[in-house]
Amino acid sequence: VTAERLYIQSLFSNLEESSRVVITGNNLPAGIINLRRAVAVVQHHDAIPGTCRPEVTEVYLNDIDIAMNETQEIIKNSIRTILQLPGRITTHVEKNIFLRKYDDEKSANFDVFIYNPLAWTRSYIVEIVATPSISPKILSSMSKIKNIIVTNINGTVMPSQYNDKDGTIYFHANTLYPLGITNFNVRPVYDEVNSDNYDHKQQYKKKDVSEFVKDNNYILLKNNFTEWIFDINGNLLRVNQKPVSLEFVQYPTDTTTQLSGDAYHWRPMDAAKNIILCETPSAISYYTEGAVTSILKINYANECVNGTEINVTFKLNKVGEKTEQISMNIDVEVGPTVHTNSDVAMRIQSSILNHNGHFYTDEGGFHHRLRIFNPDKDKDVLNNVAGNYFPVVSSAYIQDRNADDQLTIFTEHSHGITSSKSGEMEIMLHRRISSGFINLENVNKSYSNFRILFSTVSEYENVRNYMTQYIEHPPMIFFHHNNNDTHHDQNAVAQEHSQLKERNAMSLNKEYIPIPSTLQLPINIHLMTLELGMHEEKESRRVVRFRLINLLEPNSNNSKSAITVNVTSLMKNIFSIKKWQVRTLTGAMEMTYAEKTRMKWGATKNGRSSMIMMNNNNNEEQWSTGDVVVSIKPLDIVTLHLIC
Numbered sequence: 001v002t003a004e005r006l007y008i009q010s011l012f013s014n015l016e017e018s019s020r021v022v023i024t025g026n027n028l029p030a031g032i033i034n035l036r037r038a039v040a041v042v043q044h045h046d047a048i049p050g051t052c053r054p055e056v057t058e059v060y061l062n063d064i065d066i067a068m069n070e071t072q073e074i075i076k077n078s079i080r081t082i083l084q085l086p087g088r089i090t091t092h093v094e095k096n097i098f099l100r101k102y103d104d105e106k107s108a109n110f111d112v113f114i115y116n117p118l119a120w121t122r123s124y125i126v127e128i129v130a131t132p133s134i135s136p137k138i139l140s141s142m143s144k145i146k147n148i149i150v151t152n153i154n155g156t157v158m159p160s161q162y163n164d165k166d167g168t169i170y171f172h173a174n175t176l177y178p179l180g181i182t183n184f185n186v187r188p189v190y191d192e193v194n195s196d197n198y199d200h201k202q203q204y205k206k207k208d209v210s211e212f213v214k215d216n217n218y219i220l221l222k223n224n225f226t227e228w229i230f231d232i233n234g235n236l237l238r239v240n241q242k243p244v245s246l247e248f249v250q251y252p253t254d255t256t257t258q259l260s261g262d263a264y265h266w267r268p269m270d271a272a273k274n275i276i277l278c279e280t281p282s283a284i285s286y287y288t289e290g291a292v293t294s295i296l297k298i299n300y301a302n303e304c305v306n307g308t309e310i311n312v313t314f315k316l317n318k319v320g321e322k323t324e325q326i327s328m329n330i331d332v333e334v335g336p337t338v339h340t341n342s343d344v345a346m347r348i349q350s351s352i353l354n355h356n357g358h359f360y361t362d363e364g365g366f367h368h369r370l371r372i373f374n375p376d377k378d379k380d381v382l383n384n385v386a387g388n389y390f391p392v393v394s395s396a397y398i399q400d401r402n403a404d405d406q407l408t409i410f411t412e413h414s415h416g417i418t419s420s421k422s423g424e425m426e427i428m429l430h431r432r433i434s435s436g437f438i439n440l441e442n443v444n445k446s447y448s449n450f451r452i453l454f455s456t457v458s459e460y461e462n463v464r465n466y467m468t469q470y471i472e473h474p475p476m477i478f479f480h481h482n483n484n485d486t487h488h489d490q491n492a493v494a495q496e497h498s499q500l501k502e503r504n505a506m507s508l509n510k511e512y513i514p515i516p517s518t519l520q521l522p523i524n525i526h527l528m529t530l531e532l533g534m535h536e537e538k539e540s541r542r543v544v545r546f547r548l549i550n551l552l553e554p555n556s557n558n559s560k561s562a563i564t565v566n567v568t569s570l571m572k573n574i575f576s577i578k579k580w581q582v583r584t585l586t587g588a589m590e591m592t593y594a595e596k597t598r599m600k601w602g603a604t605k606n607g608r609s610s611m612i613m614m615n616n617n618n619n620e621e622q623w624s625t626g627d628v629v630v631s632i633k634p635l636d637i638v639t640l641h642l643i644c
Contacts, residue, residue: 031070
């Protein structure tokens with residue numbers, strides 16, 4: 001998605017009309033074509049790890065890896081073209097890029113560019129993570145860094161924090177414009193002698209957090225909207241003053257009987273057993289006094305677990321929009337040690353009194369459907385467990401039958417989920433099987449990212465669509481180092497603020513704002529597609545395919561209401577639309593032409609229906625001119641072809 005959008009924007013943005021590229025023939029970059037093909041291939045169910053032979057999975061992954069590397073180059077070239085950047089830029093996925101300059105304090109300053117692929121203005125917590133493969137020289141230099149100063153293009157200091165144990169930087173990017181590129185400058189602070197001159201509301205103030213835990217006998221992760229309380233061993237106790245627990249379990253998988261499970265079929269051999277065996281985890285660390293985020297990390301391994309290693313990270317944002325703060329981010333890593341022939345799940349038990357076995361899962365990431373746990377679904381009690389799991393693409397929830405409370409789980413990728421009793425939600429994380437014609441013995445790790453939201457039903461309705469799209473379309477981060485920067489006087493930290501704008505002027509100082517906030521898409525309207533479409537021979541160029549969806553779930557109050565969008569105004573700073581068409585969902589046919597030529601059921605004859613071709617007096621597909629204005633009903637999708 002990011003590559004497609006940036007490529008189109010690079011073709012049109014910041015260029016005079018006479019200099020713009022006319023998109024013709026097959027000049028779509030090979031990387032985008034290859035990635036389209038690779039993604040299309042892995043949509044087949046056999047491409048899912050665990051349902052195809054290892055050598056097939058290896059081919060799929062290799063194809064995706066090659067296409068991703070090609071696409072990374074397209075993304076970087078597009079950024080360079082849009083911003084007219086000198087020299088080389090790097091992306092967040094290229095490890096240690098932002099750390100390589102730390103071995104030279106005079107050039108440690110670097111620029112961070114953030115691309116927002118959504119057509120909504122948003123904010124974002126940027127996390128720049130150090131990798132384990134840092135050289136001793138860099139680690140030695142990093143240990144001298146006491147803090148981080150992050151400024152936007154106007155010289156305003158952003159809330160930030162720095163973890164000197166692993167070199168991780170966090171800062172709040174407060175305004176990311178729709179389809180825009182925002183610039184921030186990151187500068188290390190090597191001396192804290194005069195650190196009182198800094199605004200401690202914005203800058204991380206170091207504190208021995210263990211003293212808080214020692215005095216209060218619990219770990220608190222809290223912001224303006226929610227609070228999570230853990231005991232000193234990291235066990236979840238309460239959320240928003242109500243009892244909640246979280247545990248990890250594994251089901252022994254039947255591999256011996258005629259009903260044995262395999263890669264295609266799961267059949268537990270026994271009830272789930274708790275993975276965690278010890279009272280104190282193998283390792284625990286917490287970081288709760290930062291200005292940007294509070295973090296709790298827990299590791300369960302070796303003698304502390306029943307054969308399966310678990311790493312879990314809780315992260316609660318403390319700045320930003322309500323959508324960024326209202327939920328807890330939970331990252332779960334299962335493995336590399338995994339119990340043979342087992343299925344690993346995470347359970348959350350809350351005080352929500354939903355009807356026993358009543359829960360809701362999304363269908364294709366959009367409309368939610370009521371699911372009911374049926375204890376009599378199968379004569380085999382154990383088969384009932386597997387038979388009552390349902391797929392989730394983006395979110396699932398339970399609601400209290402006596403109140404307005406709701407527990408929602410947002411997920412970054414698809415999972416299986418169930419709810420077998422009141423207040424409980426169970427999410428499948430990982431499986432490992434060593435028998436059958438598919439051998440999953442070498443599938444050692446799984447990664448899952450969740451956002452857990454305890455809220456009222458109305459709060460959920462207000463943030464649901466934003467949170468779902470924020471998770472599915474994260475901003476893209478790029479780095480550009482300023483090699484000509486001069487290191488500030490280490491003994492004059494007090495001068496940092498007076499020199500801030502002057503130092504900021506030495507950075508690239510470039511941004512790209514194609515859609516101002518006043519022109520962004522209306523709430524609940526999401527830009528699904530912005531890509532190069534079919535080659536229009538009569539127009540001697542390719543069209544731009546543009547697809548919008550109304551994310552509002554239909555109900556009795558809004559089923560007929562529609563939202564109007566002026567696409568011409570929305571995109572006027574990116575490209576000028578000369579002609580346009582409303583197309584069928586796939587973009588294969590112009591809508592009016594498709595309606596005239598489609599096969600429809602005719603009148604019944606002798607009790608039988610017959611298919612007839614609708615009359616068609618015009619074989620030409622019509623193009624429209626003028627402003628592109630479309631009306632979109634709840635959960636409706638509008639596909640447009642634009643000639644620009």
